[in-house]
Amino acid sequence: MINQLPRWVEVGGFCLALIAGSVNAIALLGFNHQGVSHLSGSSSLLGVELAQGEPGAAVHLLLILLSFVLGAAVSGCVIGNQSLKLGRRYGVALLAESLVLLLAMAMLERGSDLGHYLASAACGLQNAMTSTYSGAVVRTTHVTGLFTDLGIMLGLKLRGQPADRRRILLYLILIGGFIGGGVLGALGYADWHYRALLGPAGLTALLALVYLIYRQRRQPA
Template identity: 45%
Template structure:
């Protein structure tokens, strides 16, 4: 059971969740009206499109799902581990994610559907990059499993059973960070349009730079 979480996990998880919430609401608010940060809802839309024989929707939603998968595959290829441990190739993965989001911004700005695919790929990369820490699953681009885990923990607490308060607190931080990112992304999109995509681009790029600097300076963050 996790009794203490390193500060870099708390901050990193919150920052990445905020960014994902921002990206997702911009995609949903724009001309595609389709999520990029998670898969379940899009699979339901994909199923509906198949039932209606809506071929354009089938191909587009299917391509978005495959793009998320491609981002996850890229994460597995680059990082090659299931347990979160600094000193690996997270910096490179973050720089690639920032590049994907920037290219998505340029394409979204031109109302090009490829922007949706690159944004979905970036989210798939981020979600798989975080993986697990001390056996606890950490996801930063959607809240379904996290909310279920929080609910189960609260239920156990109400029943008088011991719960991991540290992990519950961390999950709450992720939840509110994703929500906060959505609020900022919505305000940004309504005020600036797709230029608001530069917000998550800047966040992820800053995270990549900070990671590269700190991982080179702190012994405990270097690759073993």
């Protein structure tokens, strides 16, 4: 049940949302207003570019979409299950994401579009890494579904049904982390441009280390 949600899920979810919000803010400021943490905007822009007869821009956007899918595929290959559970190889996935973000930064510093695709792949990897916990959708790279679920729960409350306070808290934590990451990403980009990706890359690596230590201590001797 969601009420049995362990603290590590809330803390980890906040950190991951912070990372994704930061990466997406840097992308919006540096990639001609193209986000990479979710695909809704890029999919719409792809349709616009196709309608306007801009094949070069359309191919670029298509590669961003495919890179996100590729990142998710890597996560599925490494972790092998959609159910969030302590003991899975999240540390490996997090280290892979950190490395991809560092490569993205290096490519972007050189002016290569490959950096765009790598940043999108990193977000796809992270989004696929944590899918559900006890029936609660745990998405850390976008907040549309979280706001939708909050609205649904508000509507149920107006009908007189009890509110799931623990799930509401989880969603608010994820939303707060994503927005907070956006603030940090924008501030970092203003001072360090694409080198601001060092922040989310470093935090991802640190989170991997903390998870590996925590998992080792929790495992029975």
